[in-house]
Amino acid sequence: MSGKDRIEIFPSRMAQTIMKARLKGAQTGRNLLKKKSDALTLRFRQILKKIIETKMLMGEVMREAAFSLAEAKFTAGDFSTTVIQNVNKAQVKIRAKKDNVAGVTLPVFEHYHEGTDSYELTGLARGGEQLAKLKRNYAKAVELLVELASLQSLFPGLNVLLLISSQSWMRESEKSSIG
Numbered sequence: 001m002s003g004k005d006r007i008e009i010f011p012s013r014m015a016q017t018i019m020k021a022r023l024k025g026a027q028t029g030r031n032l033l034k035k036k037s038d039a040l041t042l043r044f045r046q047i048l049k050k051i052i053e054t055k056m057l058m059g060e061v062m063r064e065a066a067f068s069l070a071e072a073k074f075t076a077g078d079f080s081t082t083v084i085q086n087v088n089k090a091q092v093k094i095r096a097k098k099d100n101v102a103g104v105t106l107p108v109f110e111h112y113h114e115g116t117d118s119y120e121l122t123g124l125a126r127g128g129e130q131l132a133k134l135k136r137n138y139a140k141a142v143e144l145l146v147e148l149a150s151l152q153s154l155f156p157g158l159n160v161l162l163l164i165s166s167q168s169w170m171r172e173s174e175k176s177s178i179g
Contacts, residue, residue, distance in 0.1 A: 065137040109150035
């Protein structure tokens with residue numbers, strides 16, 4: 001141990017009390033940093049697992065949605081011009097919220113429906129069942145895309161916070177083991 005790591009104090013009961021209080025404060029700070037680091041690591045792993053699951057599910061949902069589009073076009077003919085002409089405003093919208101993990105605020109996106117379905121009667125003459133299936137499949141695809149976007153926007157920020165938190169915890173751990 002080098003001389004610069006030592007703290008110059010006079011050996012008395014008051015100095016001992018002060019050093020005990022400093023040690024207690026350092027241990028409490030280290031424990032809090034460790035808890036924060038553990039909470040962020042747990043959340044990071046949960047998000048990573050959910051991203052992988054969502055991406056796997058996304059492939060299946062998009063494949064089914066594309067197939068239902070082909071079915072609907074085959075049954076009902078070309079309905080794209082009808083849909084494009086009747087669009088006034090979006091039915092599915094995205095809302096940004098804040099999620100608090102161990103004192104760290106993270107952005108989260110969620111989707112919500114606004115208004116009524118203006119295409120309820122589309123395909124009434126022919127292909128109505130396929131169009132309803134098409135709407136359900138693409139609604140599920142949009143829902144998964146919003147969830148995936150939310151998770152992937154959390155990922156980099158949480159990664160940086162985790163690195164900072166674990167580095168701080170390691171520095172505090174080294175300081176308390178030296179002293």
